Amino acid sequence: MAEILVLVDHADGAVKKVTLELLTKARALGTPSAVFIGAGYDKASEKLAEYGAAKVYVAEDGELDAYVTAPKAELLAKLVADTGAAAVLVPATAEGKEVAARLAIKTGSGVLTDAVDVSADLIAEQSIFGGSTVAHSKVTQGTPIIAMRPNATAPEAVPAAAERVEVSVELTDAAKLAKVVEKVVLPKGDRPELTEASIVVSGGRGVGSGENFAIIEKLADALGAAVGASRAAVDAGWYPHQAQVGQTGKTVSPQLYIAAGISGAIQHRAGMQTSKTIVAINKDEEAPIFELADYGVIGDLFKVVPQVTEEILKRK
Amino acid sequence: MKIVVCVKQVPDTEAEKRLLPDTLTVDRESSNPVLNEMDEFAIEEALKLAEAHGGEVTVLTMGPDGADAAVRKALSMGADAGILLTDPALAGSDAVATSYALAQALGTTEYDLVILGSEASDARTSLVPAMLAERLGLPQLTFASKVEIDGTDITVNRLTDYGHDVVKAQLPAVVSVVEKINEPRYPSFKGIMAAKKKPVAQLDTAAAGIDAALVGAGAAATAVVDAAQRPPRTAGVKVSDDGDGGVKLAEFLSAKKFI
Ligand SMILES: Cc1cc2nc3c(=O)[nH]c(=O)nc-3n(C[C@H](O)[C@H](O)[C@H](O)COP(=O)(O)OP(=O)(O)OC[C@H]3O[C@@H](n4cnc5c(N)ncnc54)[C@H](O)[C@@H]3O)c2cc1C
Ligand SMILES: Nc1ncnc2c1ncn2[C@@H]1O[C@H](COP(=O)(O)O)[C@@H](O)[C@H]1O
Numbered sequence: 001m002a003e004i005l006v007l008v009d010h011a012d013g014a015v016k017k018v019t020l021e022l023l024t025k026a027r028a029l030g031t032p033s034a035v036f037i038g039a040g041y042d043k044a045s046e047k048l049a050e051y052g053a054a055k056v057y058v059a060e061d062g063e064l065d066a067y068v069t070a071p072k073a074e075l076l077a078k079l080v081a082d083t084g085a086a087a088v089l090v091p092a093t094a095e096g097k098e099v100a101a102r103l104a105i106k107t108g109s110g111v112l113t114d115a116v117d118v119s120a121d122l123i124a125e126q127s128i129f130g131g132s133t134v135a136h137s138k139v140t141q142g143t144p145i146i147a148m149r150p151n152a153t154a155p156e157a158v159p160a161a162a163e164r165v166e167v168s169v170e171l172t173d174a175a176k177l178a179k180v181v182e183k184v185v186l187p188k189g190d191r192p193e194l195t196e197a198s199i200v201v202s203g204g205r206g207v208g209s210g211e212n213f214a215i216i217e218k219l220a221d222a223l224g225a226a227v228g229a230s231r232a233a234v235d236a237g238w239y240p241h242q243a244q245v246g247q248t249g250k251t252v253s254p255q256l257y258i259a260a261g262i263s264g265a266i267q268h269r270a271g272m273q274t275s276k277t278i279v280a281i282n283k284d285e286e287a288p289i290f291e292l293a294d295y296g297v298i299g300d301l302f303k304v305v306p307q308v309t310e311e312i313l314k315r316k
Numbered sequence: 317m318k319i320v321v322c323v324k325q326v327p328d329t330e331a332e333k334r335l336l337p338d339t340l341t342v343d344r345e346s347s348n349p350v351l352n353e354m355d356e357f358a359i360e361e362a363l364k365l366a367e368a369h370g371g372e373v374t375v376l377t378m379g380p381d382g383a384d385a386a387v388r389k390a391l392s393m394g395a396d397a398g399i400l401l402t403d404p405a406l407a408g409s410d411a412v413a414t415s416y417a418l419a420q421a422l423g424t425t426e427y428d429l430v431i432l433g434s435e436a437s438d439a440r441t442s443l444v445p446a447m448l449a450e451r452l453g454l455p456q457l458t459f460a461s462k463v464e465i466d467g468t469d470i471t472v473n474r475l476t477d478y479g480h481d482v483v484k485a486q487l488p489a490v491v492s493v494v495e496k497i498n499e500p501r502y503p504s505f506k507g508i509m510a511a512k513k514k515p516v517a518q519l520d521t522a523a524a525g526i527d528a529a530l531v532g533a534g535a536a537a538t539a540v541v542d543a544a545q546r547p548p549r550t551a552g553v554k555v556s557d558d559g560d561g562g563v564k565l566a567e568f569l570s571a572k573k574f575i
Pocket of ligand 1: 203204205206207229230231232233244245246247248249250260261262263264265266267268271281282283284287299300301302353354495
């Protein structure tokens with residue numbers, strides 16, 4: 001069976017859940033080969049084996065991480081040529097899509113973004129227009145490149161050999177034009193990652209201040225949830241931008257999404273309306289968020305959120 | 317400094333978007349076309365850089381005949397000139413073809429910096445900026461929340477999953493901006509009047525040196541096989557908090573097995 005290249009998403013070897021989802025999908029399409037770029041492979045190898053990587057192409061050369069996306073695309077282009085892979089799967093993150101974009105130009109291939117599923121004949125299911133339309137699409141030229149949305153597949157552990165294959169690429173000058181001179185890493189905390197979480201609790205302008213986000217966090221912790229925020233809350237500096245849910249933030253699709261003090265602007269809905277169950281807490285009964293809420297509480301979040309948190313802790 | 321801003325005309329953000337059942341392309345007729353919101357941030361950043369460093373801002377759009385409305389809006393915000401790349405052969409171009417067409421159109425003008433939005437609100441692919449950088453062989457400074465220029469040095473903060481990267485390069489470069497970067501200005505009445513007199517050059521594929529066989533629906537590297545609209549989400553239960561809203565919500569969560 002042909003190889004399916006899976007670009008590993010990791011932080012210094014800590015493999016992101018989306019990678020396990022991609023390996024699971026890749027198994028239905030061919031033989032999954034993980035592509036690990038950067039430092040920390042020792043930490044990653046076990047997970048990749050557990051979730052079915054038959055091979056892992058490992059490129060630990062620090063240069064690959066020192067410039068914006070282009071080096072990764074060059075390495076993948078080389079692997080596509082060398083392996084004759086049938087498809088390349090990348091996570092539909094900002095970085096994943098940019099690697100896909102450059103790879104597409106290099107290999108003369110089409111790219112499909114925001115896939116939530118892909119079938120054995122490489123037809124991708126896409127959730128578009130903020131989830132209001134489901135489309136099936138295919139790549140008609142080159143080696144299909146498919147960017148898969150996190151949290152769309154349940155990862156299944158099916159162990160494989162994860163045979164390590166060292167790879168390297170002689171970077172062109174063009175790949176070394178945008179140099180990363182500093183990486184600013186914000187503290188992450190212990191909560192689940194937004195795009196991976198099965199429950200997300202988000203706060204908006206109604207939360208009123210950064211300190212007040214503590215009540216959102218308490219509810220999130222009671223549920224084992226990730227914390228999200230509307231753009232208004234992020235712009236006000238109450239919560240970091242990585243927590244932004246919406247058109248220009250993260251797209252989340254958890255089992256449960258709780259929006260507190262969020263009006264439900266179209267740009268916010270675009271990032272959360274495929275959530276399985278939606279709960280809204282808002283004091284304005286006309287707030288558009290109620291149009292898509294399975295359960296809406298019209299009320300003051302400063303009363304409702306602490307009360308529901310307390311109830312949950314009591315019932316646990 | 318010469319700055320070109322790539323802008324796209326898209327269906328109104330607030331409108332329900334859909335694919336046309338016969339061609340499976342975005343229905344652009346049933347709602348008002350508007351300038352992609354994110355591109356207003358790109359225009360604003362270009363205007364600010366030109367104000368700070370001296371220079372000219374040209375807006376470039378590829379789109380149907382009426383797409384010059386997006387260009388006019390940019391001109392009324394303060395951009396100096398426009399280029400409208402329009403040709404029936406371009407209809408149905410995907411991101412791969414769009415980036416090729418824009419790269420060719422850029423070849424007809426001079427520039428030190430190309431600024432784009434980081435995402436168009438219609439298809440939301442975020443592919444064009446990185447593709448354009450790849451095609452032009454220029455530094456890719458995308459998802460910028462801050463841009464600084466000093467002579468030919470350019471430094472941006474690139475938003476990432478973990479915080480941000482500080483990225484340095486030399487001009488000419490390709491930048492895409494996020495909506496955190498600035499507050500776009502509103503066109504003034506004077507700006508709107510002045511825009512009417514500003515030059516907008518119209519290019520077709522031949523004038524831009526575009527091989528028509530490489531663009532349009534026929535050349536697309538991807539194809540939609542089928543599409544269906546999901547039934548819209550409907551509102552469920554709505555309760556008013558009479559002192560026990562939190563308790564009721566906990567009951568709902570419990571019934572749904574979230575607790
Ligand atoms: C290019 C572009 C991209 C964008 N991308 C995003 C994006 O990715 N994500 C995003 O979220 N937005 C995005 N936006 C912004 C979006 O248009 C809205 O401005 C934003 O979502 C509003 O945030 P909000 O709901 O928190 O604030 P508001 O709209 O101000 O709503 C606050 C809500 O809180 C309620 N409230 C106030 N006090 C209380 C209280 N005590 N108890 C209960 N309820 C209370 C109010 O009734 C109101 O409904 C984008 C906009 C643009 C132009
Ligand atoms: N047809 C077009 N004409 C000009 N610029 C475009 C066009 N399509 C996309 N762009 C630019 O590329 C950005 C990202 O678009 P996209 O990759 O389609 O999400 C937009 O914000 C625009 O700046």
